[in-house]
Amino acid sequence: MVVSSPRRSSALFDKSPIPSPWSLENYRAVLRPGTGFGRALLNSLLVAGITTVLTGTLSWESAPDSDVLSFRREPGFRCVVNFSDEPVALPAHSEVLLTSGTLEGDRLPSDTAVWPAL
Incomplete structure (x- = not known):
């Protein structure tokens, strides 16, 4: 997943271990407003932070x-x-x-x- 994330959509199934050329196309698509990813990421960070604080106290x-x-x-x-x-x-x-x-x-x-x- 880490290797395929910076690939262009047209090269997702390319067998080379390192993507060439690198692209941020997939990141832009995920972080685009309206996808809900930003809200899910914020929720995960809040849950992790609150759990860490409670565990420590x-x-x-x-x-x-x-x-x-x-x-x-x-x-x-x-x-x-x-x-x-x-x-x-x-x-x-x-x-x-x-x-x-x-x-x-x-x-x-x-x-x-x-x-x-x-």
Whole structure:
């Protein structure tokens, strides 16, 4: 694909390894307004950028076979969701910022999420 992209349309199936003469005809066609390529390229760059930022700021804390989902983000934010059938102990925290249900003391009930400050 890289070798054929700078070829002229009439020489796309030429067997020579290096295109002669070089042409930007294919690039002009793809980048022409109305093809949607520019929008798709921008979308890809945004998704890659956001994924990179989130990956660098979120830390996954759950064990792969655990029924409790837990991740943290600095400075001082954690989210814990209990998908198990039994209440689980809350991790160490300074205060609870938000819950999706009522806590049972320092235990997180089944099917409940909590956002504690660290």
